[in-house]
Amino acid sequence: MVIYGLVLAGDPSWSSIALLGFLAALLAMDDTALAQTWFGQPLVAGILAGLFCGDAVTGVAIALPLQLLLIGNLPVGQTFTGEHSSAVVAAVGATVLAGHHLLPISGPLNWNSAALLGWMILATGLLGAVGHWIIQAERRAHVLWMQEGHRTLRDGDLNRVEALHGRCLSATLLRGFVLGILYLLVLIRFWLPMFNVLPEPALQALGVLPFLIAGLGLGALIEQYGIRACWSWVTGGAVCGALLLWLAGGAG
Amino acid sequence: MTAPNAVKPTGGRLHYGLRLSLFLRSLSLQASWNQQRMQNLGLLTTVLPWLRRQPREITADRLFCRRYYEFFNTNPYLANFLIGGLIRLEDDRNSGQLVPPGQIAMFRDTLGRAFASLGDQLVWLALRPALTLALCLAALLGGIYSVLATVACFALGQLALRWFALGKGYAMGLEIVELLSLPHWHRIIGTLKRVGMVLAGAVLAAIPFLHLDSGPHAGDGRQMLGFGLGLLVGSGLPRLVRKRLPGEGLLLVAVAISVGLTFAI
Secondary structure (H helix, E strand, O other): OOOOOOOOOOOOOHHHHHHHHHHHHHHHHHHHHOOOOOOOOHHHHHHHHHHHHOOHHHHHHHHHHHHHHOOOOOOOHHHOOOOHHHHHHHHHHHHHHOOOOOOOOOOOOOHHHHHHHHHHHHHHHHHHHHHHHHHHHHHHHHHHHHHHOHHHHHHOOHHHHHHHHHHHHHHHHHHHHHHHHHHHHHHHHHHHHHHOOOOHHHHHHHHHHHHHHHHHHHHHHHHHHOHHHHHHHHHHHHHHHHHHHHHHHHHO | OOOOOOOOOEOOEOOHHHHHHHHHHHOOOOOOOEOOOEOHHHHHHHHHHHHHOOOOOHHHHHHHHHHHOOOEOOOOOOHHHHHHHHHHHHHHHHOOOOOOOOHHHHHHHHHHHHHHHHHHHHHHHHHHHHHHHHHHHHHHOOOHHHHHHHHHHHHHHHHHHHHHHHHHHHHHHHHHHHHHOOOHHHHHHHHHHHHHHHHHHHHHHHHHHHHHHOOOOOOHHHHHHHHHHHHHHHHHHHHHHOOOOOHHHHHHHHHHHHHHHHHHO
8 A cells, every 4th residue: 555644554653653643632622622623523533644644545434434423413512522533533543553454334345344444433432432521521620720710800910811721722732632642552552453352243243333323323313303304305315316326337 | 091002993893903813812712611601711811802902900901801701602603793792892882982881791691692592503403414414425435635625615614704703793783683683594504404414315325325336245234234224223212212312322322233233133
């Protein structure tokens, strides 16, 4: 495989890990704290991490089902759940750095690749859920820092308020960096080697997981739209989509 | 007494330097989000450049900070309409116009809630799913760079909206309320939701079509069964458990189903 990324595939060196940690930090900032441009969305984060490592297809493979699963999550205030940008960057980075290449669910995915894909998606989801607790802890720290800002209401020191806000931003940047690196190490040292010792039934289950997850995410979204309100539009979209793909396939 | 760098309202337009400072800071409105007062620290940090351009007086500074350190929560993409309006009210008060006590706080709270509600409907429940589905469809079809280009367009668009909103909010002041009552918001939300529905259908068709089209593989049948079962469970589960599960909850459901499927077949 030709590698054009910043990080060499099959080379889990500290510099590669640090670069991926830096990417995770930037995307974590984008996700909740700064600008919210949606580059921190799982699919985009996966593609960026893939391009970073020189294998964008693996990025799409891991991030696409996850993106569909998380499509109904509201990234707003109290309803915010999970921390997926660092987890996706780490999963894609670990997969490529360990020398694997995965194909998306739309591609010629054989059973073993599908099982590895399911294994990595499972890791990403679990790590994202772990990140949720860390975000909650960070927000508890924000409460304490915000309360510290009450002193400005008494003494009028404007610099303190700006410094506290900057501290919150720095905490998010640090969280993304540390989690990105930590996740990468866990995945490279423990999670990926464990795949080789999984029993056959587990591999069978994991092979279905990417497709099941994509279906669940789409189903949940359709329910969110309202099944009665949307069934005709969804059916229309499905028919048009299938027709266009068939025509494009025929033309190809 | 006037500070040398004091900014005066110039015919309903925001001074460029101040607008730039407010704009840049507003990008991090959510950075210090907390469970107690949500975006209050972010809001105060955002509007501080205005205060720094005024004659410094400790009592006035403390009162200003107090006004903006109360509970505040709104949609980050639409917040600048409100921030522009707040700066306009502060300028009006400074230039001697009558701004009744409590009006700024009432304006902030009422419009903050209204923009939060509009933002939830417009951005989180209509635009985000539609755009995400478009990205997924592009990724399924192999258009990796079109995914990045689409997100870049969204990013630039929302930055432009935030910049525009700051100026518009300042120019309109209290009249921003009229913006909220425009009927086209509902038309845009409805259209975006329908686009999302059509795209959901297209993605739904594309996954099995493209996978099966790529050639026969062992386990295809089980994978397609899993996809179909996922669709059914995903759309029926909220009725069963009377709750919409977040993605992490759905992942656990998916693991349980895939294990069950393995032993059932």
